[in-house]
Amino acid sequence: MCGITGWVSWNKDLTRYPAILENMTETLAPRGPDASGKWLTANCAFGHRRLSVIDPAGGAQPMVRRREDDTYVIVYNGELYNAPELRRELESSGYSFRTTCDTEVLLLSYMEWGESCVDRLNGIFAFAVWDDNRRRVFLARDRLGVKPLFYALRDGELLFGSEPKAILAHPGFPAEVDAEGLAEVFALGPARTPGHGIYRGLKELLPGHCLTFTPEGASTRAYWRLEALPHRDDEEDTAEHIRWLLRDTLERQLVSDVPVCALLSGGLDSSALSALAADYYARTGQGTIDTYSIDYVGNDKHFRASVYQPNPDRPWVDRMREHLNTRHHFVEFDTPELVDSLRSVVLARDTPGMADVDGSLLLFCREIKKNATVAISGEAADEVFGGYPWFHRKEALEANTFPWAISTEARFGLLSPELAKAIRPEEYVADRYRQAIGEVPHLDGEDPAARRMREMSYLNITRFMPTLLDRKDRMSMACGLEVRVPYCDHRLVQYVWNVPWSIKSKNGREKGILRHALRGVLPDDVIDRKKSPFPKTHNPAYAQAVKRWVLDILDDSRSPLRPLVNAGQLRKLAADDLDSFQIPFFGQLMTGPQTFAFLAQVDTWLREYKVRLVL
Incomplete structure (x- = not known):
């Protein structure tokens, strides 16, 4: 994992501005604490900060390869989980490799297949390739948007970066926010509109999209979207395929040349990954895996159950760490450091965020980083498998808005009349909801109930899940920690997206088919535990x-x-x-x-x- 940034201009000689590139690159130092690299020519300037995970000695960036008279340069943030297969295919086509890192695999994939290389990738990534001979830069982002990529287009120039701060470090891009940006902050909160960068003129490359920039201009296209397809498997075959996909995905994501750990809350999602990881470590002779959990000083006294958080995590963490015999680390935070973290979170996000939920994750990642560089997280299972309470409530299913934005009048009442008039929060949320619903692909002949559940799944995968992925990336990378998210494997997401709700909610339970798939992997009481979100302080x-x-x-x-x-x-x-x-x-x-x-x-x-x- 890394931080990338760049500046492409058709009307300036960028070799005259090395200090600007240096400043843009160094804003991303927390994402890549291990090394820094720059590449600068008249039209293209690339910067890179590296977090070494695969081939620490050979994977320096920007990486340059030449073929005859052509020069190709890449900056890349992410991991390719099918790098070994791509490497073998490229070698059979005559390519030779100088490193064992996936950066070189990605660059040679572009050289061989051009922009269509993205169709072959399994991983989490944001990258830019400069094609010197064709005078173009190609940017791409992974299918689910696990890795961020922001950009701005102005007067024949392209600026891009893993985070807004890299672009804001350019003197030609001031920190300005208009009414629409404020509507994103106050009306939608962290669940912002896909592609919106908050700052005026800033965009985020959409998940599953790529961008090409040439002297003729910029163009974007989608190379992947969720497809509505008939589901042919019965309940047992569905559970078996999900179990296979999870195991295959996780084992690909455990590959690393640096220490790997797992986040363990004692809930279904993280417990499943920890169990599969512990089994893989045992089968491959890698010993015992480290697991981590989070709690807060005073929660043992002040915890109050709610429909959103029915029980505390600690007893369930104890249950799983003993069951798996992991090397477990309990991490606990007190109120003063949690309050202080709220400022650090803003600097990590470049915008306001999710309050203490962000702050505690930042502190958690900081502690984990002391012993590990890569962590496995259960993020996104609720969006993919239908785990939230709003999937199961009549008022949420019938609401003509985002299910997490019901009853927001109280929040909007805290805005000044002037701001409310400028951003029209109710209208803004309604417009964004209509936009989202208009994107949903459907099957011909779907009955109204199936149609609505497909819409709910789409809203969660494309609108709410990016909120949590953005949070996970920004808080972890602010500490130089790479977090991998197996439930975001695009094969799994596409498959489960088309599973009928009657199967997905087997036995009338949230994530019912996932629970069924995990029988024999986890103890029954853990499988049957009610969903509980990331813990918060009750102090x-x-x-x-x-x-x-x-x-x-x-x-x-x-x-x-x-x-x-x-x-x-x-x-x-x-x-x-x-x-x-x-x-x-x-x-x-x-x-x-x-x-x-x-x-x-x-x-x-x-x-x-x-x-x-x-x-």
Whole structure:
């Protein structure tokens, strides 16, 4: 895993601006703490920060290969899980390799197959290839958008980077946000519109898309989308195929030249991956795998069950670590460091995020990085297999909006009248929902119930899942930790996407077919455990700390947040019991403390990035 950036211009001599490329590249140092590289010619400047995972000695970037008079240069962030197969195919076509890294496999794949190379890739990736002879740059992003890639087009120039900060480091790209950008922040929150970069003029290359930039201009195309196809397998064959896909995917993703661990919450998704990994380690003589879990000081006393978080993780973590005999690490955080992390999260994301859910993940990754460089995570299983409560609730299924955005009036009431008038949050969410529903592919003759469940799955995979993948990438890479997400294997996602809901929800359970597929892999009580999301703090000290923070902001006449919020409503909320303020948002109940933490993040973002609002 790495950080990539670049600048392509048809009207400037970029060799005159090495300092700009250096600044853009160094913003990504946390993503790649092991090495830095630059490549600079008149029209193209590439920068790279490296996190060494495969072939630490031979995989330096930017990587350059020449064939006759042609020069090809690549910067790449990601992992190819089918690199061995591609390598053998390329060798049979006459190519020779100088390294054992997948970067060289990817570059030679482009040289052999051109832009269609993306159709052959199994992995998580964002990359750019400069084709010197044809005077073009080709950018591509993996099918599910696990790895980020932002870009901006201006006056015959292309800027790109793994994170917005790399592009913001260019003097020609100021940190400006217009009404649409603010609507993304306040109306949609982290579940932003795919392709939207928040900052004015900034875009994110969509998952499964590629971009070509030449002197004639830029063009983008989709090379992969979810397809609606008839599902021919019966229930048992479906479970067997899912089990095979999971095992094959995980074993590909355990390949590494540096230490690998697994995240273990004691839930179905992470327990399954930990069990399969432990089995693979035992079969291949690699010993015992390390596992990690997270908790908070005081949660043993303050935990309160809810429909979104029915029970604490700790007893289930104990159950699984003993069952698998892993080398387990309990990581626990206290309120002061969690509050402090809210600022670090903004700098990692370049935008406001998911409050303490982000902050705790950042701290968690920082601890894991002390002993490992790669982690396996159960992210995305709920979106793929239908695990969230809203898949099973009549009011969510019948709502004409995103299921995680129901009952947002209370949140919108915290905006200032001026901001609400500028961004029209209800209209904005409705427009984005119509856009999403309009994209859904269907089968001819689908009955209304099947059609709606297909829509719900599509919304979760294309709108909510990117939120969590973005969070996982940004928090982990801010610590130089690579996190792999087996449930995002495109073969698995495409297959399960077409599984009928009657099979997917076997026995009337969320993720029913996954539970069935894991019989014999996990203990029955773990298989039957009710879904519980990433844990949050229940310590009242956290609520008091973020409340004081926001009240101090409201008392600061220089605060850039003040004109954007309804100060009276916020003060009233602060005077009440913060936990009484609960709305379904961000995949769980967004409580008063999380709302205050989010607003504190907005204030931090506007100050730290010196954001200029263009309304």
